[in-house]
Amino acid sequence: MVKREVVQLITPGTQIDTGAENAKDNNYLTAIMSQDDGESYDLAYVDLATGQLQVTTLASFDELTNEIINLQTKETVLPAEINLEVTELLNKLGILISHNANQEVNSATSYLSQNIDSEGQKAVLAQLLEYVRATQKRSLDHLKKAVAYEPNYFLEIDHNSQYNLELTKNIRTAKKSGTLLWLLDQTKTAMGGRKLKQWVERPLISRDAISKRQEVVEDLLNHYYERNQLTDDLIKVYDLERLASRIAFGSVNGRDLIQLKTSLEQMPKIRHALDSFTATSLKKLSRNIISVDDLVDLIEQAIADEPPISVTEGGIIKDDYDKQLDAYRDASKNGKQWLANLEAQEREITGINNLKIGFNRVFGYYIEVTKANSSKVPTERYQRKQTLTNSERFTTPELKEKETLILEAQDKSQSLEYELFVKIRDTIKESIDRIQQLADIVAQIDVLQSFASVSEEYRFVKPELTKQHEVKIIAGRHPVVEKVIGHQKYIPNDILMPEKTNILLITGPNMSGKSTFMRQMALTVIMNQIGCFVPAESAVLPIFDKIFTRIGAADDLISGESTFMVEMKEANNALQHATSNSLILFDEIGRGGTATYDGMALAQSIIEYDHNNIHAKTLFSTHYHELTTLESELPELKNVHVGGSRTKWRTCLFTSH
Incomplete structure (x- = not known):
């Protein structure tokens, strides 16, 4: 008789082996619980392949929507009772809904939640982890302790703005090619690729943290040969995070352990390479690269150099080991x-x-x-x-x-x-924390060297961070467009917004580059706040807290919303939530299905409200040339005109003066 039982349940959110083509992507399983007030929500998510576990509290349904879309989750775990609008949202987005009423807090859940103070966050973590335990039916020792985060700790970019700016997904193809992530990705490891995507989606707002990253990029740029040696070492590092998860799951084979040994053998070399640099942050990363010689020696002594895929048919253990x-x-x-x-x-x-x-x-x-x-x-x-x-x-x-x-x-x-193989695997399993610590360090180093490589190749410069409310970008470029069409064909342009100039009213013919110019400004801000250098001859930038965009004409007929309604909702979102430290991009407001004078009045009222109440740095493009008279009425507004050629992508800006 053969014992038959379900040993693992694989779902869209718990799938680990996603293939080499998706190695640089995370696969998040999320869980949601509504709080007692019915308006705020606790959300937790985990990537079983990497062990990442995070939790947050979202103050509104709109914030929840934004977070769910940005995470690109394929599956969400809900309690038995949840707001109807949550299930409607998930169904509309095509996300699998799984239910788990059990929120039992066991020792594993308590250990992973020990740094969390909120009872609501602990409850949603228990719901998520119990679902994972019930479906996976195996050890989850590779999961990291849960980290609580606040979306407003980062530069806030809602999902519409991420979509319009093409940060990680191309609007036309839905692929990575042609995006900011595509431009910046010269990472050498899968871990670095995932870390880069996380940084692009969550830019910093801490001046000190931004400065530290840019200091490292500058140091890497100034040490060309040492950086090349570092990248050579990084190329030989396999995906330590996913290797750690397979070790914990018990699905690792001999070839995986050889990959682990090869990766760990690079750690002393990487540490030696980092010691050649002067940046304080790199020195700190170097000190945190701990010794794993015991694991390397164990695998070297025990595992055959070219082991078979199967772990049960022999040939995996070396002679003279036992x-x-x-x-x-x-x-x-x-x-x-x-x-x-x-x-x-x-x-x-x-x-x-x-x-x-x-x-x-x-x-x-x-x-x-x-x-x-x-x-x-x-x-x-x-x-x-x-x-x-x-x-x-x-x-x-x-x-x-x-x-x-x-x-x-x-x-x-x-x-x-x-x-013998199982004993070796269990011995390595005890060191998963060390492996994950090294994985995180390698990922950070990889992203920073990628920034340095891209900055060197495309002649980006280190921006000056100012505490003043001014923007001064000299000879700026749209980095993605420049890469696609070539450096010689893109004509740089200046963006000058002194302390008392908060709105640029942009006019110009169709296809002259108004939208490109506006996106260029936003991408420059994002690149600065992820710690990269920026595409310009020189740049002085403040720290922005939020970015809002209303670019392009699109409807949402599934929700019964016309182009005009979508336009108004996005504009309203910006006006309701922007601060004086925000960046707003409004493209052709008032043209989406409205009469000429109605649209003009609408555009003017939005400009005046922004000018008089918000004082955010705003780029407002329009075909209503009548609005240029506002320059004489609104002291914080300046007119600029874009003249360009469709074939040469020439973008020239000059003031009405």
């Missing part, structure tokens, strides 16, 4: 030599030159003789075992005896090898 295993192997090897000698002996005795000794799993070892030579078989010694179309198979008493010894040695050898 005396008992060596004894079994010796018995098996000598037995096979005895079989070769027997074959030669029987050929000589019988005179059958094509006699051979073979093996299969059903009949074991046998002596095979062709039908043409069957008359030469010594029937007093040979016992018929199997009859085939063209041959007969026999055995002898001494072959039977030796068969038992050989097969017993082989079976015991394979069984012992698997036991």
Whole structure:
């Protein structure tokens, strides 16, 4: 009888092996619970492949919507009772809804939640982790302690703005190509690629943190040869985060351990390379690269250099690692030599030159003789075992005896090898925390060297961070457009917004580059606040807290919203939530399905409200040339005009003066 049971339930959110093409993407499983007020929500998410576990509290349904879309989750775990609008949202987005009423807090959940203070966040973590435990039915030792985060700790970019700015997904193709992430990604490891995507989606608002990253990028730029050595070492590092998860899950094989050994062997080299730099942050990262020589030595001594994929069929453990295993192997090897000698002996005795000794799993070892030579078989010694179309198979008493010894040695050898492999795997499992710590350090280093490489290749410059409310970008460029069409074809332009100039009213013909110019401004801000250099000859930038965009014409007919309604909702979102430290991009407000004078009045009222109440840095493009008279009425507004060529992507800006 064979015991049959479900050993693991694989769902869209718990899938680990997503393929090499998605190695730089996270696969998040989320859980949501509404708080007692019915308006705020606790949200937790986990990536089982990397061990990342985070939790937050969102103050409104709009914030929840934004977070769910940005995480690109494929599955969400809900309690038995949840607001109807949450399920409607998930159904509209095509996200699988799973239910888990059990919020039992066990020792594993308590350990992972120990740094969380909020009871609501602890509850949603319990709901998520219990679902993972119930579906995966195995150890989750690779999960990191839950980290609570606040979306407003980062530069806030809602999902519409991320979409319009094409940060990680191309609007036309829905692919990575043609996005800011695509431009910046010169990472050498899968971990670095995932970290870069996280940084692009969550730029910093801490001046000190931004400065530290840019200091590292500058140091890497100034040490070309040392940086090249560092990248050479990074190339040899495999995906430590996912290797750690497979070790914890018990699905790791011999080849995975060889990849782990190769990766860990690079750590002293990476640390030595980092010691060549002067940036304080790099020195700190270098000090945090802990020794893992014990793991490297264990794998080196135990695992074959080219192990098979299977861990149960032998050949995975090196000779001289275990005396008992060596004894079994010796018995098996000598037995096979005895079989070769027997074959030669029987050929000589019988005179059958094509006699051979073979093996299969059903009949074991046998002596095979062709039908043409069957008359030469010594029937007093040979016992018929199997009859085939063209041959007969026999055995002898001494072959039977030796068969038992050989097969017993082989079976015991394979069984012992698997036991030894499991012990080695469990020993490494105890060091998962060390492996994950190294993975995080390598990912950070990889992203920063990527910033340096991109900045060097495309002539980006280190921006000056100012505490004043001014923007001064000299000879700025749209980095993605420039990469696509070539440096020679893109004409740089200036963006000058002094302390008292908060709104640029942009006019110009169709296809002149107004939208490109506006996106260029936003991408420059984002690149600055993720710690990268920016595409310009020089740049002085403040720290922005939020970015809002209303670019392009699009409807949302599934929700029954016209182009005009979508436009108004996005504009309203900006006016309701922007601060004086925000960046707003309004493109052709008032043209989406409204009459000319209605649209003009709408555009003017939005400009005046922004000018008089918000004072955010705003780029407002329009075809309503009548609005240029506002410059004489609104002291914080300046007119600029874009003149360009569709074929040459020439973008020239000058003031109305």
